[in-house]
Amino acid sequence: MPDLILHHYPSSPFSEKIRLALGFKQLAWHSVTIPRIAPKPDVLALTGGYRRTPLLQIGADIYCDTALICDVLEHRQPAPTLYPEPEKGLGRVLAQWADSTLFWAAMAWNFQPRGRAQLFDQASAQEREAFARDRAAMSATGMTRLRPEDAASAYKSYLRRLSDMLDDRPYLLGEAPCIADLSAYHPLWFTRTRVPAVADILDFTPAVLDWMNRMALIGHGESTPMDAADAIALAAGSTPAPLPDEVFQDDHGLPLGARVTVAAETFGLEQTEGVLVAATRMHITLRREDDRAGTVHVHFPRIGYVLKAAE
Incomplete structure (x- = not known):
């Protein structure tokens, strides 16, 4: 499987949430330390706008927001589960x-x-x-x-x-x-x-x-330091993973292939612009091109984010 790369910084509380999730699932991961304030050129090369911390990179796929990142880790390593039934x-x-x-x-x-x-x-x-x-x-x-x-x-x-x-x-x-x-x-x-x-x-x-x-006591799993430039080069040399065969859920009147923007509702309002390639019950995916990172898919959860047609 492609490596997990967490872009974070030590004092970020939401990063601690994901570091613990990685430890809980005993996953190995690469650690890219990012600035805690702008400018964040290496982050923007991957996301195109989004700059909240942390973000998870798997090859040329970039996952934003810890709610979505936890879902990705659950899919990667189902046991032990973060979402036990019946709760x-x-x-x-x-x-x-x-x-x-x-x-x-x-x-x-x-x-x-x-x-x-x-x-x-x-x-x-x-x-x-x-x-x-x-x-x-x-x-x-x-x-x-x-x-x-x-x-x-x-x-x-x-x-x-x-x-x-x-x-x-x-x-x-x-x-x-x-x-x-x-x-x-x-x-x-x-x-x-x-x-x-x-x-x-x-x-x-x-x-x-x-x-x-x-x-x-859960700990953070096994991490290895990685330079941001190497993470970006890895994205440029990778192809986004095939999108899962999930039903297109159109709540905005925006067809697949439309040029759109996604931004958080209340905090971290910077927009990511790209081509809408997936909109399922749980997440939204944009395809974007970057001079340094190449073709990437940037993924957002549905909840907490605003999808609009690009101006």
Whole structure:
């Protein structure tokens, strides 16, 4: 099988979600470290616009968003499963809540003044300003962000709810980790490991801390460093995998072969433009050409993304 290449950086919470997924499935992978703020020319060579972290590359196929990446890893290595029955639907719904509502409450708490001071204690004023400008540029106009005071209330409540779920089981939905655990873990991991100055909020839910210890033991699998230039060259020398024979689901009045754009709904609004080559129940695929990466297929999940005709 073609190698798995994860484009990420160490402090990225969503990258930690995928690193744990790789560890859970005991998969070997190549690690390409990318910048945490723009410019990201090597990322754009592969995606054409999308620059959220992480992304997964398999040859000339580029998978965006951790929800889709987890599906790809599940297909690659079905056991142990991230989507156990009969809780498969519940796991996906809980994961979507954790990746959005829980994540943004945790980040608002993490980036309060004490947290920011710790995160940027070695950064210059220019570097701090550049990070703030970068994240502002990725946000939708009018995007609601919790104040630290409101985030404290929400985060404490969410932690208690997670604790309640762990009263009589080692993981959120049973005896083994699933997609819900990976999604709930990564924002808490950021609090605990990246901003310990504000991690005392976790002390009120010891069951959650015990669960986090179990999650951390999963590890990240076997990774090998890789240069971005080599990953791009690999894409250029590869052919996108044949698309699965799935039913075309036309919800937008855009036929296959149309030139379209895809962008996230609320955060990371940069558009990827290309030719629509697949639109199934679960995902959207664009074919695009790049001077460095050649012909690539860029894949997005349906949920959380906006598909439009290119202008």
